Amino acid sequence: MERGGKRTRTFEEVLARIERRIAADGLTAGDRLPAERRLAEELGVGRSSVREALRVLETLGVVSSQVGRGPDAGAVLISRPDSALTDLLRLHLGLATLEMREVVDTRHMIEQWAAARAAASGADTSALTSALSRMDRARTPDEFVEHDTAFHCAIADASGNRLVSAIMRSLRDSMRRYAVEAVERLGDTAILRAGHVRILTAIEQGDPDGAARAVSAHLADAYPGH
């Protein structure tokens, strides 16, 4: 007995209709979707199916639901791929589908590329310098890692590629505990600071190869295992 034809659940159809509507009407972040009850009526389905479809969209960082009444209430289109990616990584790490080594490697790849790209394009480095100075004022590994994350995400932002930026942000989120442990193991953050300065300098001087090398050396310092 062939089982080729997979059934289409109602909420999947709703999902497709909403997606088509977004495309057809050219909706973007900030625009509102009709209310759940209204959508259900328009599409001739139950409200629960609409809710499940909206839940999927919310998971993917595309809509945000606000209760209450007024212009800001209801399902609003947003654009937050970061949290979706973060959830994805966290769950798959938990399921042992992914290992931390793979996450760290991927981050290594992204950051080298982003630093080189930022250097080549002469991007604005003010976010980098301010994260650097906040790191200097950090009093605990937790605080240090927080601003360290900001520094490294700023490199991704400076690459000008929002997808890379979103991936970087979620990779760092997933690695947070791991990064804190790495800092605690090192004890001294002077070596990391030197690495940051070298990266920043290379980007400011428009030296892509140097920036990539600096990133690589810095990560080798921070995570000696790799």
Place this chain on the structure above:
Amino acid sequence: MERGGKRTRTFEEVLARIERRIAADGLTAGDRLPAERRLAEELGVGRSSVREALRVLETLGVVSSQVGRGPDAGAVLISRPDSALTDLLRLHLGLATLEMREVVDTRHMIEQWAAARAAASGADTSALTSALSRMDRARTPDEFVEHDTAFHCAIADASGNRLVSAIMRSLRDSMRRYAVEAVERLGDTAILRAGHVRILTAIEQGDPDGAARAVSAHLADAYPGH
């Protein structure tokens, strides 16, 4: 009036409980979750809240629901980050949060890295050669792109990093139409074939730099705009 404390919806609590259970019991792909009605009873919530939580997990590629009865029925843990990433990219491209240029650039980055990694580690190249020969037998741009996608995904697989592999797969999925147009524009696929052969050769010879350069040159051929 401060609105700092964000309310926690019931399904989010269910989500957290399920996630904790997965971690506590060490569940992995293939294991089953309790039935919806049973979960609802155990957690003291309505079935709809359980369903919404499961819908989120399904969206993230962590569970798959099967109707019916027997060992395979119910919510089963799986591990498919690919489709989640593909949906994510498609929706955000549709919302104009991302541009195709960013997707293509990211793919460029990943593929150079993966090819170099594959070359350095002496990975198995049989999937690459077989995709190559299937491309030779393709009769339409659609068919060609299908096997071309297999070839490039095989490079990512050969890197040994499952996260990179998953990202690559979803990037290619998102680019599918774009890739078909590129092939149609080129008309002749001989130049692409030569690029593939150079990539394959470099990987087989264990030449990371050569592999990265070959990938870069190949993508420049395929997408002259970049």
Place this chain on the structure above:
DNA sequence: CTCTCAGGTATGGTCAGACCACATATGGTC
């Protein structure tokens, strides 16, 4: 006229219960 505040109302969030379709289990029949 303006301000204040209580009630109205539209919104998402949740639950309970019912029914359906589906696929396996079960047990009777031959």
Place this chain on the structure above:
DNA sequence: GACCATATGTGGTCTGACCATACCTGAGAG
């Protein structure tokens, strides 16, 4: 033992109800 009708447990869906929230409205006070 093989076959088939039925029971059972599963997700999928709908309906209707109620709650909490937050804006909106308008009456009343000043």
